[in-house]
Every structure is written in C-alpha cells, then in structure tokens.
Amino acid sequence: MIRDSSSSAPSLGKDLLGLEPLSADQIRLVLDTAEPFKEVSERAIKKVPTLRGKTIVNLFYEASTRTRIAFEFAEKRLSADTVNIAAAGSSVEKGENLVDTARNLEAMRIDMVVIRHPASGAAAFLADRIPSNVINAGDGWHEHPTQGLLDLLTIRDKLGRIEGVRVCICGDILHSRVARSNIWGLLKLGAEVAVCGPRSLLPRGIEELGVHVFKHPEEAIEWADVLNVLRLQLERMQAGYIPSLDEYYRVYGITQKRLERAPRDVLILHPGPMNRGVEIDSMVADGPHSAILQQVTNGIAIRMAVLYLLSGGTPERANVAQAEDVPAGVRR
Amino acid sequence: MRPVLVKGGRVIDPSRQLDQAADVLIQDGRIAAVESNVTAPEGAETIDASGMVVAPGLVDVHVHLREPGKEAAETVATGARAAAAGGFTSVCAMPNTDPITDNQAAIGFIVKQASAANGARVFPYGAISIGQRGEQLAEFAKLIEAGAIAFSDDGHPVLSSHLMRTALEYAQAFGIPVADHCEEPSLAKGGAMHDGVVSTRLGLKGIPAAAEEIMVARDVILSELTGGHVHLCHISTKGSVDIIRRGKENGVNVTAEVTPHHLTLTHDKCEGYNTNAKMNPPLREEADVVALREALKDGTLDMIATDHAPHHYEAKERDFDDAPFGIVGLETALGLGVKELVNGGVLSLPELMRRMSTEPAKAFHLDAGTLEPGKPADLVIFDPGATWTVEPTEFHSKSRNTPYAGHVLAGRVERTIVGGRTVFQRDS
Numbered sequence: 055m056i057r058d059s060s061s062s063a064p065s066l067g068k069d070l071l072g073l074e075p076l077s078a079d080q081i082r083l084v085l086d087t088a089e090p091f092k093e094v095s096e097r098a099i100k101k102v103p104t105l106r107g108k109t110i111v112n113l114f115y116e117a118s119t120r121t122r123i124a125f126e127f128a129e130k131r132l133s134a135d136t137v138n139i140a141a142a143g144s145s146v147e148k149g150e151n152l153v154d155t156a157r158n159l160e161a162m163r164i165d166m167v168v169i170r171h172p173a174s175g176a177a178a179f180l181a182d183r184i185p186s187n188v189i190n191a192g193d194g195w196h197e198h199p200t201q202g203l204l205d206l207l208t209i210r211d212k213l214g215r216i217e218g219v220r221v222c223i224c225g226d227i228l229h230s231r232v233a234r235s236n237i238w239g240l241l242k243l244g245a246e247v248a249v250c251g252p253r254s255l256l257p258r259g260i261e262e263l264g265v266h267v268f269k270h271p272e273e274a275i276e277w278a279d280v281l282n283v284l285r286l287q288l289e290r291m292q293a294g295y296i297p298s299l300d301e302y303y304r305v306y307g308i309t310q311k312r313l314e315r316a317p318r319d320v321l322i323l324h325p326g327p328m329n330r331g332v333e334i335d336s337m338v339a340d341g342p343h344s345a346i347l348q349q350v351t352n353g354i355a356i357r358m359a360v361l362y363l364l365s366g367g368t369p370e371r372a373n374v375a376q377a378e379d380v381p382a383g384v385r386r
Numbered sequence: 387m388r389p390v391l392v393k394g395g396r397v398i399d400p401s402r403q404l405d406q407a408a409d410v411l412i413q414d415g416r417i418a419a420v421e422s423n424v425t426a427p428e429g430a431e432t433i434d435a436s437g438m439v440v441a442p443g444l445v446d447v448h449v450h451l452r453e454p455g456k457e458a459a460e461t462v463a464t465g466a467r468a469a470a471a472g473g474f475t476s477v478c479a480m481p482n483t484d485p486i487t488d489n490q491a492a493i494g495f496i497v498k499q500a501s502a503a504n505g506a507r508v509f510p511y512g513a514i515s516i517g518q519r520g521e522q523l524a525e526f527a528k529l530i531e532a533g534a535i536a537f538s539d540d541g542h543p544v545l546s547s548h549l550m551r552t553a554l555e556y557a558q559a560f561g562i563p564v565a566d567h568c569e570e571p572s573l574a575k576g577g578a579m580h581d582g583v584v585s586t587r588l589g590l591k592g593i594p595a596a597a598e599e600i601m602v603a604r605d606v607i608l609s610e611l612t613g614g615h616v617h618l619c620h621i622s623t624k625g626s627v628d629i630i631r632r633g634k635e636n637g638v639n640v641t642a643e644v645t646p647h648h649l650t651l652t653h654d655k656c657e658g659y660n661t662n663a664k665m666n667p668p669l670r671e672e673a674d675v676v677a678l679r680e681a682l683k684d685g686t687l688d689m690i691a692t693d694h695a696p697h698h699y700e701a702k703e704r705d706f707d708d709a710p711f712g713i714v715g716l717e718t719a720l721g722l723g724v725k726e727l728v729n730g731g732v733l734s735l736p737e738l739m740r741r742m743s744t745e746p747a748k749a750f751h752l753d754a755g756t757l758e759p760g761k762p763a764d765l766v767i768f769d770p771g772a773t774w775t776v777e778p779t780e781f782h783s784k785s786r787n788t789p790y791a792g793h794v795l796a797g798r799v800e801r802t803i804v805g806g807r808t809v810f811q812r813d814s
C-alpha cells in the first residue's frame with residue numbers, strides 16, 4: 055500500500071472529501087484529535103480560541119438540520135466566524151450555481167467551506183476550484199466522511215477498539231453516503247464489515263469493496279457486534295424499490311424481538327433522523343445498547359477535530375492549546 | 387479540374403482486397419487508375435505518398451454536428467473540417483438537432499450547409515418519428531428526396547415496439563437502414579454511468595448493461611419479423627454482442643457499430659468524476675471491451691462509428707450528474723484504431739480500413755469506401771508509423787470534450803481528399 059502522507063507526521067491535506075482517499079493513519083489522527091475536543095463541550099464555557107479570525111462558510115444545497123447544527127456548534131466552539139448559506143438548488147440550476155459559487159467564494163477569501171450537495175462529487179468539484187479547505191458534509195450518494203468518522207469514534211468509545219469488530223450496516227445502502235463512508239473507514243481500521251438490506255437497495259458490486267452481504271437481519275444479528283441502522287428515505291417506496299414501509303419493517307426492521315436472539319450484546323448506531331417503526335423500533339433506539347445520542351455528542355468533537363486539523367493544527371497542540379486557553383476555575 | 391497523382395504509397399482497398407504498393411490517379415474528381423508506376427498526365431499535381439497508407443476515405447455513420455440549434459458546440463462546417471482532419475470523407479449527421487430533421491426543410495438545410503462546408507461530405511439522417519417523440523412516423527419518402535440517407539431517433543431510443551416494427555417495414559421500400567439507440571428507458575432512467583463497482587464507489591446511479599441488451603434483443607427480433615434492415619448504434623456490452631451474433635447466424639438483416647471509446651476505455655475512466663468520460667451508452671467493463679474487440683474482428687460488429695458528440699466547455703464543467711453525455715471522436719478515431727487495434731494485435735491495417743470505411747459505406751449504401759476506378763476520389767493518406775499526442779486545443783472541432791487528452795496515439799492523417807480535392811493537409 056502506498057501512503058499519500060509522509061510516514062512521520064500524517065496530516066489531512068487540504069480537504070476532507072471522503073474516507074476512501076484517507077489512510078488508516080489519517081483516520082486515526084482525526085479520532086485521536088477528537089478526544090481532547092470532547093472535553094470542550096463538557097465545560098461551562100464551551101469555547102476555545104483555536105480558529106479565531108478564520109471564516110467558514112456552511113454551504114448547504116440540501117436541507118440538513120442535524121449536520122449543519124453540528125458543524126455550526128463545532129465552528130463556534132472553536133471561535134471561527136461563520137456564515138450559513140442555504141441554496142435551494144433546483145436540479146437544472148445546481149451545476150451552474152456551483153461554478154459561480156466557487157468563483158464567489160474564492161473572491162471573498164473564505165478560509166473553509168463546508169458543503170452539502172445532492173450531487174455525488176460536488177465537494178471534489180468545489181475543492182478542485184478554490185484554494186480554501188473544503189469539507190464534504192455529504193455529497194449525493196457518495197460520502198459523508200464526518201458521519202463515518204463519528205461512527206468510528208463511537209464504536210471505539212463503546213467497544214475499546216475497531217480492529218476485528220464486526221459491523222453490519224443495515225438498510226438502503228444504494229442511496230447512502232453514510233454507508234460508503236462507514237465501509238471505507240471501518241475496512242481501513244481493520245473491522246469486518248457487512249451490509250444487510252433488500253437486494254433492490256444494495257448497489258452492484260458491493261461485495262467487491264470487501265464487505266459481506268446478508269439477506270436477512272437475523273443473519274446479521276447472529277454475526278455482528280455493531281449494527282449501524284440507516285434511515286430509510288420514504289421516497290424509495292414511490293420509486294418502486296420496496297413495496298411498503300410496513301413490509302420493510304416486517305422483514306428488515308431492527309426490533310427488540312430480533313435482537314433478543316443475538317448471541318452477544320449488539321451496539322446500535324443510527325445516523326438519524328430515525329423513522330421509528332420503519333427501520334428501527336423505539337425499544338432498540340432507546341435501549342441500553344443504543345449509542346445514538348453519543349453519536350450526536352461525538353459529532354461535534356469530530357467536526358472540531360477536522361476543522362482544527364485542516365486549518366493546520368497538530369494533535370499535540372490540540373491538547374496544549376486547550377489547556378492553556380481555558381480560564382482557571384471553569385475547568386471541569 | 388487538375389488531375390492528381392498520389393505516388394508511391396501503400397494502397398489499401400478492402401473493397402477489392404487490395405494491399406500493395408501502387409499509385410492512384412485521380413481525374414475529374416474520380417478514381418482513374420490504381421496501378422504501379424502510373425505516369426503523371428500533363429499538368430497533374432503529384433503527391434508523394436512514400437511511407438504512407440493510401441486508403442478509401444473513412445466513413446462515420448454516427449456523428450452529431452449540433453447545427454441547427456447548438457452552433458456554439460459545433461456546426462456542419464466545423465464538423466466537416468474536424469472529420470477531414472480525422473481522415474473521414476463521409477459522415478452521417480444524426481437528427482437530434484433543434485429543429486429536428488423530421489421534415490424536408492430541416493434536411494434541406496443540412497444539405498445546403500454541407501455543400502458549403504470545406505471538409506468531409508455530410509449526409510443527414512432523417513428522424514424516425516415526428517419530433518423524435520416516438521409516436522408518429524416521419525415522411526420517409528419526402529425526407530429521402532430531400533437528402534436523408536437513413537433514419538434514426540438517436541439521442542432517444544425508439545420506445546414503442548410497434549413504431550419500430552412499422553419503421554422497419556416501411557423503410558424497406560426505400561432500401562435504407564433504420565438505426566436505433568438501444569436503451570430501455572425505465573432501466574436507464576437517471577443513470578450517469580455504467581452500473582458496476584465504480585458507480586457503487588462514486589455513488590452515481592448506474593445504467594445496467596441490460597438496458598441496452600433488452601432493446602438490442604427486441605430490435606433483432608423485430609428485424610427478423612419484418613425483414614427490415616436494423617442498424618444498432620454504439621454497441622457497448624458483451625451481452626449485446628452475443629445477441630447480435632446469434633441474430634446474424636440466423637440470417638437476420640442487422641448491422642451494428644461500435645465506438646472507438648467503447649473499444650478502448652472502461653468505466654474506471656469516470657474516476658474523479660471526469661465528465662469527459664460520461665457518455666451514453668456508458669463506458670463498461672474490461673470483459674465488455676474484450677468482447678467488443680472480438681466481435682469487431684469476426685464481423686459481428688460491422689463497423690466503427692465515433693458518436694462524435696461535441697459539447698461546449700461550460701456544459702461539461704459541472705457535477706457529473708448534471709453534465710451532458712458524449713465526447714468528440716472524429717479527430718482521435720483513426721489514431722485509436724491504429725494504436726489500440728492494429729498495434730494492439732486485434733485487426734490488421736486492411737481490416738481496420740474495412741471497419742472504418744468499406745463496411746459502413748456498404749451498409750448505408752454510400753458511394754464511398756472504395757478506390758475502384760470510376761468511383762468518387764475520396765481518400766485518406768496517413769502515416770501508420772507516426773505517433774502523436776492528443777492536444778484538444780488543436781482540434782478542428784469547436785469542442786474539446788475528449789477523455790483522450792494527453793494520450794499518445796499512432797497513425798497520423800497527412801492528407802484527406804474529397805472528390806479529388808484536398809480538404810485537409812497537415813502543416814509540415
């Protein structure tokens with residue numbers, strides 16, 4: 055394997071476009087850097103001056119309350135100046151808009167851009183055209199790297215390791231950027247990965263990425279240490295991929311009843327927002343093995359780590375800087 | 387018109403199984419003689435072709451010249467010049483212009499622009515259906531009178547099997563082919579590239595091979611039913627090849643074309659969301675490329691056609707989903723053929739000339755693809771040993787959308803002659 059970064063000190067490079075292009079060392083770097091940032095959110099004054107004077111644009115061509123808020127909190131807690139742009143982006147206009155947007159952003163001397171876009175490859179498109187750091191907050195069905203990273207961090211927190219852990223991603227893999235980022239991140243860190251869902255929602259050649267395929271959730275539950283349950287977009291029914299939500303729940307829903315037959319405790323993740331009673335039942339989502347709320351908390355730490363590393367920070371300084379920045383007395 | 391003597395070349399004429407050192411004499415725009423040691427008549431222009439191949443001009447039955455409608459991307463004139471620069475002397479222009487060539491006036495316009503163009507001959511396709519809407523048959527007889535040489539709704543598949551059947555039946559009175567872009571739309575809908583592991587990685591919607599194969603099978607069956615000549619455009623999959631091969635074994639009146647890009651590239655070229663690798667049908671897998679090459683060699687695929695599809699720079703400068711399908715092909719086709727197919731050991735040089743000139747002319751009943759005395763003096767002179775690097779800014783086409791920028795190709799056109807007149811000559 056060829057590593058793209060130098061062996062001595064891995065860095066993230068200019069952009070974070072996906073987990074596929076990252077090395078295991080680069081992924082570990084983000085996870086390790088996130089650790090001290092977790093603590094910032096637990097303080098009374100949840101702010102460090104790390105990115106003071108930096109300007110960040112959150113450019114969302116798709117509605118996403120959750121991801122946008124997580125980025126915004128991360129940016130604010132690092133003291134960056136932020137602007138949110140919500141572009142409606144009709145399918146006809148979106149290509150033209152992206153070229154123009156890139157030119158405008160360049161003219162405004164923005165330091166970082168966080169982009170969410172319905173087209174796969176949109177983040178890379180932007181990154182190729184502007185000198186600012188670009189963070190992919192989800193592009194089409196392609197990747198959602200910060201979600202993948204926060205899922206990895208959550209698994210590591212809960213199970214103490216990632217290598218050798220068996221993770222099954224359940225649901226609509228075909229249309230899921232979360233699934234793709236998870237697959238790459240997990241495989242690179244040595245986990246075993248499987249997917250489970252109706253064949254009509256699994257993309258062609260998925261096995262060639264190095265994942266197992268389970269036809270039934272019972273098999274997945276029998277095998278897995280972790281289930282990452284994806285949101286089922288309600289449009290998939292109209293598009294003819296599945297007959298009904300009710301039938302989906304019956305065959306593929308992750309229910310307490312199904313989990314009771316697991317030979318071991320199974321950690322439950324879900325990227326949210328959940329469709330309770332479709333892909334997951336509430337007893338599972340709110341149960342003792344659910345890490346869904348921790349994912350939300352980790353989401354902020356991961357994004358702080360990514361923003362920090364892309365702006366040129368190093369993991370050692372992340373610790374030191376914060377220790378010095380925190381006024382005495384407010385430390386936890 | 388001054389006589390022209392092309393001296394000392396290697397003359398390849400697949401129409402007469404000719405491959406020998408010979409001179410070609412052109413008089414009054416026609417081939418006068420192909421013999422060794424022809425003496426130049428009084429006042430003749432002599433062209434030294436030593437070290438060169440002299441062959442019938444290339445024939446491309448599938449180009450999009452964008453005029454009328456999208457003149458910023460290409461015109462009949464620039465397309466004809468790009469064709470000449472690529473060694474083509476005849477090209478057939480698809481009907482999906484704006485307005486569509488579904489009426490005599492539109493066909494007449496193409497013919498008029500073609501006669502003013504200083505390049506390859508341009509022959510218009512007529513649309514199969516009015517507005518290419520797939521409902522009502524266009525007026526074939528009137529369009530032929532105006533200059534149409536074949537019919538197609540290319541850009542769109544003929545969805546209605548009833549319409550395809552009718553077109554194949556109706557066209558028989560005129561003895562010209564009905565060409566179909568084979569794509570089952572409900573399977574291909576929203577797709578941006580081949581449905582496979584690369585589309586899975588890139589998160590792009592795939593177009594499965596089955597979308598093409600279903601329509602190929604249907605068209606072969608309808609050709610068998612009607613006896614009409616169906617021509618299948620830009621075949622891209624192994625499955626299609628198998629169906630066509632079986633059809634031909636059963637004597638079905640089917641011809642088929644394959645593009646240089648489907649013969650040389652795979653879906654990997656889409657990596658990095660390279661919009662210059664986005665075309666329809668999409669680039670497929672290695673096994674498909676192997677099958678297409680075999681099929682071209684054994685004649686299951688009759689000919690190479692470029693599907694030259696120019697797009698303005700801005701049109702490809704967008705995200706992959708939004709970028710239009712298609713690449714330019716006229717100026718790289720011969721270089722790819724010589725490098726990948728001849729030097730790659732798939733075809734001999736005469737076989738390549740057959741697939742790029744004689745066979746397409748025969749299938750489309752064009753007075754071309756031969757150096758037989760008395761025929762129009764359309765020929766290409768090229769250096770089979772020369773290598774060159776594709777530099778899109780040097781294209782004669784108005785558009786630059788090629789996945790081959792920077793590729794080193796072999797076989798370089800030195801001169802193209804149409805009706806005895808030089809329409810392209812490389813600056814030395």
Ligand SMILES: [Zn+2]
Binds near residue numbers: 667
């Ligand atoms: Zn077509």
